Amino acid sequence: MVQSLPPGKLGLPVIGETIAFFTDREFAIKRHERYGPVFKTNLFGQTTVFLQGADGNRFILTNETKYFQISWPPSVEQLLGPLSLALQSGHTHVSRRKILAQAFQPRALAGYVEAMNVISDRYLDRWVQQETLTWYPELRDYTLDIACKLLIGLDDGAAMPLGHYYEDWSTGLFSIPLNLPWTAFGKAFRSREKLLVEIEQLIRDRQAQATPVAKNDALDLMLSARDDDGEGLSLEELKDQILVLLFAGHETLTSALSALCLLLAQHPQVLARARQEQQDLADQPLNLETLKQMLYLDQILKEVLRVIPPVGGGFRSVIQDCEYQGYQIQKGWQSLYQINATHLDPTLYPNPQEFDPDRFDADRAEDKQKPFAHVPFGGGLRECIGKEFARLEIKLFAARLLREYQWELLPDQDLDLVVIPTPKPKDGLKVRFSKLQ
Numbered sequence: 001m002v003q004s005l006p007p008g009k010l011g012l013p014v015i016g017e018t019i020a021f022f023t024d025r026e027f028a029i030k031r032h033e034r035y036g037p038v039f040k041t042n043l044f045g046q047t048t049v050f051l052q053g054a055d056g057n058r059f060i061l062t063n064e065t066k067y068f069q070i071s072w073p074p075s076v077e078q079l080l081g082p083l084s085l086a087l088q089s090g091h092t093h094v095s096r097r098k099i100l101a102q103a104f105q106p107r108a109l110a111g112y113v114e115a116m117n118v119i120s121d122r123y124l125d126r127w128v129q130q131e132t133l134t135w136y137p138e139l140r141d142y143t144l145d146i147a148c149k150l151l152i153g154l155d156d157g158a159a160m161p162l163g164h165y166y167e168d169w170s171t172g173l174f175s176i177p178l179n180l181p182w183t184a185f186g187k188a189f190r191s192r193e194k195l196l197v198e199i200e201q202l203i204r205d206r207q208a209q210a211t212p213v214a215k216n217d218a219l220d221l222m223l224s225a226r227d228d229d230g231e232g233l234s235l236e237e238l239k240d241q242i243l244v245l246l247f248a249g250h251e252t253l254t255s256a257l258s259a260l261c262l263l264l265a266q267h268p269q270v271l272a273r274a275r276q277e278q279q280d281l282a283d284q285p286l287n288l289e290t291l292k293q294m295l296y297l298d299q300i301l302k303e304v305l306r307v308i309p310p311v312g313g314g315f316r317s318v319i320q321d322c323e324y325q326g327y328q329i330q331k332g333w334q335s336l337y338q339i340n341a342t343h344l345d346p347t348l349y350p351n352p353q354e355f356d357p358d359r360f361d362a363d364r365a366e367d368k369q370k371p372f373a374h375v376p377f378g379g380g381l382r383e384c385i386g387k388e389f390a391r392l393e394i395k396l397f398a399a400r401l402l403r404e405y406q407w408e409l410l411p412d413q414d415l416d417l418v419v420i421p422t423p424k425p426k427d428g429l430k431v432r433f434s435k436l437q
């Protein structure tokens with residue numbers, strides 16, 4: 001079969017269509033309508049090919065290391081650091097995933113419930129005291145405190161300099177990588193350096209403990225890990241790994257929690273049914289076992305992550321020429337698998353804009369029609385390593401809210417979503433918050 005080059009416009013010289021890509025949530029959907037299931041464009045100065053829907057996701061995610069290899073926009077690569085799991089590939093990637101995965105095994109997760117509950121108590125009390133609040137920044141502190149406590153054993157992480165530096169760091173994450181004092185990237189880069197200083201101190205403190213107390217957190221696991229040659233991880237790598245874990249462990253979760261709170265407030269019938277499910281389980285303590293019984297909450301969680309996925313898609317560089325649906329995909333290009341656009345595909349999800357947790361009940365199971373149709377956590381070799389940690393944290397938080405608290409959206413606020421680096425309501429989600437009457 002004769003292969004042709006994918007259709008599409010490369011846009012302006014150098015920047016191509018990068019600005020439209022960052023500002024228009026429907027960037028890919030519109031172009032697929034115009035060009036069909038495969039199109040090309042230019043992002044960050046590179047020819048980039050988009051493959052549509054669940055089939056496109058499957059092609060990319062099952063051909064990782066054969067045709068595709070991880071690549072992030074240049075600003076992200078420089079801010080994450082080359083030694084972080086999110087950028088490693090091949091043998092090193094596999095060996096590091098094995099080490100880090102231990103921090104997310106069911107036994108480890110069961111041990112996290114108590115600390116999550118203690119931190120939740122503190123924040124929930126605070127929000128009741130405040131009565132009205134802008135929730136997003138609060139949720140960010142909450143998720144960062146949990147990540148710091150459980151991954152590196154640090155209390156009150158959000159109140160530490162570390163918390164402050166992460167904010168500037170993530171603001172520059174997707175930006176033009178121009179390292180100047182006044183650019184978003186320049187500020188983020190300086191925050192990265194300060195974050196690394198803080199993280200190095202934490203590592204040294206842990207190493208210096210006279211009688212090491214085994215915390216079995218991600219930091220312990222990495223400090224005791226040895227590679228095939230019996231070597232430990234270098235200090236430089238430890239720093240990059242912790243930086244990425246703390247970032248991934250709170251930024252995406254903040255977005256997911258705020259989306260959950262927003263969508264429940266906007267859909268009172270769903271909220272009422274979710275509260276009923278909690279009442280039916282009210283005599284049981286919150287632990288991994290009871291959380292598993294919350295099937296309607298599972299559906300809600302899936303639907304929240306479908307409608308407002310914290311990560312919109314993933315970049316890969318093309319490492320070998322290949323063919324997809326009759327189109328040539330050339331080595332040296334980059335490609336993108338699409339989370340957001342797949343979740344809005346009406347052939348998979350009828351009325352895709354509608355928030356409808358019942359689409360995931362046993363009868364409809366819309367996500368099961370095709371592999372890679374519901375991919376908030378990606379898939380394949382690089383599927384999110386913190387997926388179960390995230391699900392635990394969201395479900396526990398949701399169950400606490402549904403059992404004990406009520407919240408309503410304050411009027412006169414902009415609820416449109418800013419999508420970079422992760423979706424959040426423009427005015428930060430302003431609510432009135434109180435104990436459930």
Ligand code: HEM
Nearest residue numbers: 086248249252256310311314376377378382384385386390
């Ligand atoms: C990778 C989403 C929470 C750590 C990913 C990927 C996605 C994702 C889509 C794959 C990116 C790609 O294919 O290029 C999410 C969402 C979360 C979440 C939606 C919350 C709702 C977490 C948490 C952690 C974490 C809590 C750690 C504590 C990571 C890491 C990777 C990753 C380290 C890179 C894995 C690799 O390249 O092998 N995440 N994530 N994530 N996630 Fe998450």
